[in-house]
Amino acid sequence: MYFAKKIGGLALIAAMLWLTACSGTPEAGTEPKQTPEHSQEQTPVQTQKPIPEQAPEQTEKQTPEQTSTAQSAATTESPQETETSSTGQPQDLEGLPPSVEEAATTVIRSIKNKDMKQLAAWVHRDKGLRFSPYAYVDTKNDLVFTREELEGLMNDSTKRVWRTFAGSGDLIELTFADYYKRFVYDADFIQKAEIAVNKGLGQGTTINNLNEVYPKEQYDFVEYHIAGIDPSVEGMDWRSLRLVFEKIGEDHALVGIIHDQWTP
Structure with missing residues (x-):
């Protein structure tokens, strides 16, 4: 009788240990949860590096280049237009051979x-x-x-x-x-x-x-x-x-x- 009670106690202890082991599964499962959280934290960093860093650099580089190109084009065209428009003026014809x-x-x-x-x-x-x-x-x-x-x-x-x-x-x-x-x-x-x-x-x-x-x-x-x-x-x-x-x-x-x- 005593032996039966002892076995029953051991079974109870084993059951409790099993429950304890089962209750540790969620703790193990928390590690995968942390992994995606960690990956989500890294992913935005990797995504944000090319977009905010490259896009502004390209925009800042292109805008001055385009502006300087337009300015130099305007500077180049302005004298030509002036010369062309002034060519028909009498003062510019003074040095030309007459018909x-x-x-x-x-x-x-x-x-x-x-x-x-x-x-x-x-x-x-x-x-x-x-x-x-x-x-x-x-x-x-x-x-x-x-x-x-x-x-x-x-x-x-x-x-x-x-x-x-x-x-x-x-x-x-x-x-x-x-x-x-x-x-x-x-x-x-x-x-x-x-x-x-x-x-x-x-x-x-x-x-x-x-x-x-x-x-x-x-x-x-x-x-x-x-x-x-x-x-x-x-x-x-x-x-x-x-x-x-x-x-x-x-x-x-x-x-x-x-x-x-x-x-x-």
């Missing part, structure tokens, strides 16, 4: 104003300036003057032979000032003339050999033509003045002043 029309405009004004100094400045330095009283250019008998000679001619009282008058054949013996009134600016070419470039407008009985003496490949001319002055003579008083320029690159130098008019 033949622009050159002729300046020359005809100096002729009207008898500004011999400005006129001389347009004359070809080596070839000088030839004066032809009629359409036919006489390379042997037409008078040619250098720049230096031309400046003082208006006050020169010397009478020169400038060929012969059409029809009569008499010598055209005049001072430069008188020749100027008769065979240069003898009509208001600035106000009343029709203007053409490399095209003849007036045509009389005198042969026009301009393009033979001054080939178009090397020369340009601008003609000022007045169809008539007095209506009663029905155009028999027409006038033309042709300014001949040698083409020197993009520039022009005056080489000839050819007067033309109705001839019998």
